[in-house]
Amino acid sequence: MAWIKRNLFFLIGSVIAFGLMIFGVIVLLSQMSAEQQAAQDIDKVFADLNTLNGGPASPENIEAARAQEKQLRAYVVKARSFYQRIQPIPNFTTNRVSNAEFAADLRNTVSQLQRSARQQSVELPPEYYFSFEAQKKLMIFDPTSLDSMAVHLGEVKTICSIMFNAKVNALMGIRREIISEINDINPSDYLPLGDKTVSTPLAELTPYEVTFKCFSTELANVLAAFAGSSNGIIVKSINVEPASAIEEVAGAYNPAGGPPTVMPASPPFGFGPPGAAPPEGGGRRFFAPPTAAPVASPSRGSQVFLNEKPFRVTLYIEVVKIKSAK
Numbered sequence: 001m002a003w004i005k006r007n008l009f010f011l012i013g014s015v016i017a018f019g020l021m022i023f024g025v026i027v028l029l030s031q032m033s034a035e036q037q038a039a040q041d042i043d044k045v046f047a048d049l050n051t052l053n054g055g056p057a058s059p060e061n062i063e064a065a066r067a068q069e070k071q072l073r074a075y076v077v078k079a080r081s082f083y084q085r086i087q088p089i090p091n092f093t094t095n096r097v098s099n100a101e102f103a104a105d106l107r108n109t110v111s112q113l114q115r116s117a118r119q120q121s122v123e124l125p126p127e128y129y130f131s132f133e134a135q136k137k138l139m140i141f142d143p144t145s146l147d148s149m150a151v152h153l154g155e156v157k158t159i160c161s162i163m164f165n166a167k168v169n170a171l172m173g174i175r176r177e178i179i180s181e182i183n184d185i186n187p188s189d190y191l192p193l194g195d196k197t198v199s200t201p202l203a204e205l206t207p208y209e210v211t212f213k214c215f216s217t218e219l220a221n222v223l224a225a226f227a228g229s230s231n232g233i234i235v236k237s238i239n240v241e242p243a244s245a246i247e248e249v250a251g252a253y254n255p256a257g258g259p260p261t262v263m264p265a266s267p268p269f270g271f272g273p274p275g276a277a278p279p280e281g282g283g284r285r286f287f288a289p290p291t292a293a294p295v296a297s298p299s300r301g302s303q304v305f306l307n308e309k310p311f312r313v314t315l316y317i318e319v320v321k322i323k324s325a326k
Contacts, residue, residue: 076202083203083232083322086158088150097146103139105150106132109157116164123170123213130156131174131189138183145180152176152206155319158231159210166221168214169310175209204321207236211314213243219313232320239314 090097090105110129117124129136132153141149156174163171175191178184197206214222219240226233 080322082230083320084230085321086151086154086231086319088147089153089157090150091154092147092150097150099140099146102141102146102150102153103135106135106153109153113157113160113164116161117171120164120167122164122168125172128171128173130160131176132156133189134183134186142180142182145183148179152179155206155208158229159208159233159317159319162225162229162233163210163212163222166214166218166225168212168218168222170213172211172213172312174211177207201323203232203323205234205318206321208317208319209314210317211312213310213312215308215310219311222313222315226317232322234318234320235315236318237316240311243310243312 088097089109090101110132113130114124114128132149135141135149156176159174160171173188175189177196178190178193184190191207191209195207197204212222223235223238226235
């Protein structure tokens with residue numbers, strides 16, 4: 001007992017250390033057991049995978065896969081009729097587009113669009129060139145971008161024709177992707193650099209942004225035309241806000257609903273109507289100024305509760321171009 005009293009702290013420390021050693025051994029054994037169980041589970045999974053890969057395929061699964069593949073191919077063939085490619089301008093097949101061809105077709109296409117806008121009473125910006133302002137006076141273009149510009153010109157014409165047929169009030173602008181950093185130098189005609197054509201295994205998706213002014217009826221016509229188009233034009237987003245600087249309709253406003261009341265001009269005081277003979281004996285003949293006829297009080301008819309204002313609409317759309325069957 002005397003030794004225990006002299007070495008009490010040493011004894012307590014030894015007991016605690018021994019207990020910790022036992023706890024560490026228990027934890028280590030449990031971790032080793034868990035690792036062994038995880039290894040066995042992994043080996044079992046690999047064994048099942050090897051069995052499935054090496055074993056014979058089920059005839060039922062093969063037939064179901066073939067039937068689904070056949071249905072998918074039939075749907076792709078059917079869907080192609082709703083995603084017809086827009087013809088480029090000029091329409092090239094094997095030969096590449098030349099500078100002279102594109103310059104001539106660009107002028108002709110812009111003239112056609114301007115004439116169509118006038119016929120449909122669609123307002124355009126002054127001398128608007130439909131996002132081809134940078135190419136307006138060029139005769140030599142970047143040879144690597146001619147084919148792509150021909151495709152864009154055909155797509156811009158199709159989009160603008162839909163706008164004009166819907167009879168929007170005004171086409172304020174159309175923006176497209178940048179093709180050539182050499183020629184595409186008019187910033188207002190182009191989308192940000194990040195907006196580019198996206199290529200997928202089945203199709204190419206080319207972005208456009210169209211801004212126009214219209215009423216709700218014309219907006220509905222535009223969306224319906226895009227939805228029913230056979231060229232695969234998808235509306236990705238739409239932004240509608242009140243149009244600014246709206247021109248008021250010319251003409252006088254009369255709350256009574258009838259024409260404005262016009263007061264007859266009074267003859268000069270002291271004289272008769274023009275050409276009248278003076279009174280006998282000379283002197284002046286005095287006339288009282290005529291009084292205006294009383295205006296009937298307006299009748300209580302129907303009142304206008306909704307006076308629609310035009311909208312400024314910005315559509316972000318994508319033209320889907322299906323790749324060939326190969």
